[in-house]
Amino acid sequence: MTNRQPWLDPMRRRLILDPIVNDERSVSGTRLGKQPGWIFQHAIGGGQADFDQWIENLSPRDRVMLYALFNQKAHIDELIHAFDKLLVDLEIFQDATVIDIGCGPYTAGLALANVVGSRAVYRYFGIDRALSMCAFAEELAAEVRALGELDERTEISFHQEIDVIDFGRRRGTQVTVFILSYLLASDTIDVDTLVAEIDRASKRVGLGPTVLLYTNSAREEARAAYPKFKKLMVDAGFTEHIEAKETFADSDKLREIHYALYVRRATLTIPIAEFRI
Ligand SMILES: C[S@@+](CC[C@H](N)C(=O)[O-])C[C@H]1O[C@@H](n2cnc3c(N)ncnc32)[C@H](O)[C@@H]1O
Structure with missing residues (x-):
């Protein structure tokens, strides 16, 4: 439930x-x-x-x-379930950077606000190529904030491109969480570009560990790009921690969902030129 x-x-x-x-x-x-x-x-x-x-x-x-x-509703339910099940220790969201690629109308943001609420302070960056999605996502996020479901220090912003986001000064040990909810089914997605963007963004955010939560329909055609995605993620230093198909009964009908969790450990060496006192 x-x-x-x-x-x-x-x-x-x-x-x-x-x-x-x-x-x-x-x-x-x-x-x-x-x-x-x-x-x-x-x-x-x-x-x-x-x-x-x-x-x-x-x-x-x-x-x-x-x-x-x-x-959206079914995706929210699946993401709430995934956050509860896969990211059991919600403390990881404290000071985390959350990057939701193909965010749609703030779907994973709503699930995250539902699960974490104002109990953690985090930064959420929603990325969607559609300006209309970003605009409506802003409205939903503003409403969640008005309802008091976000800590006032939690930052929410929406962007059409990931590479131009200013993540600020590189962070230390805090976690970066990527979310890909029903993005890989898109024929607008070039998987090489996507994984390269994830790799670059996670390194620009900081040196801490990176977690990526992937959810999608389990239909063959929806997850056709998954094997290539997995290979590229492994090449980029991620480990596929969990991969499963599950029948999900909480939405209006039974749905087969495919989800996975990737983890990349913290970078242990600090580039000397970036070391500032
Ligand atoms: C199926 S919807 C998923 C939305 C949301 N993640 C959810 O679960 O409800 C896919 C979204 O990805 C966006 N999208 C498609 N191709 C994209 C790309 N290359 N870069 C960023 N967003 C993209 C679409 O505009 C759309 O909002």
Whole structure:
């Protein structure tokens, strides 16, 4: 049973379901004038659409809202489950840098706020190529903050590219946590580029250990890129700590999910030129 905090469902209802249901286009059981099958196939494109483009009379924001309504809840449940199960010691989030690649509408951020709340101070960087996703993610994160579910020192920001993020001065022993939730199914993902970006970003953040949580659908086509991803991660010094497929029953229907946890140990040598007193 997923342990959703009492604030989560009402918040999603207020910011996602209610605006869609109350939209004047939502007549005759449609959502914004569209049938669910059409929405999933065309507006959301199985989660892989270009959310910054209009489609028929749906704006980029409409598409993001529909994604949040149709796809996000199950992903939140899976991530809450994964955080609870895989990252048992939540102390790792204290002073951690969390980098959520392909963050969508702050999905893993919501799961993290649900699990950790204001009990840890961390930095969360959401990265999504779609500006419309980043914009709605900002709104959801602001609401979570307004509800008091983040420590006031926890920093949240959203970006379209990882390489241009300023992570500040390199850190010492604190953990960096990458999250890839349903990103690898995207045909827009070049796995070589992705792993190189992860490697560079983790080294730019600091010298501490790096953990990467991967979740995805267990469908063959969704995880076709996984073997190559795994090889490149191992080449970059990560160990695949856990890899499993699991039937997940907490969302509306039974879903087969594929998840993995990678770990790279702390860098033990400090580049001498960066050693400052
Ligand atoms: C299936 S959604 C997953 C969203 C979120 N992680 C979740 O679990 O709900 C995939 C997201 O990745 C984004 N995306 C696709 N290709 C990307 C890329 N090359 N770089 C960054 N984001 C990308 C899409 O815009 C979309 O928001």
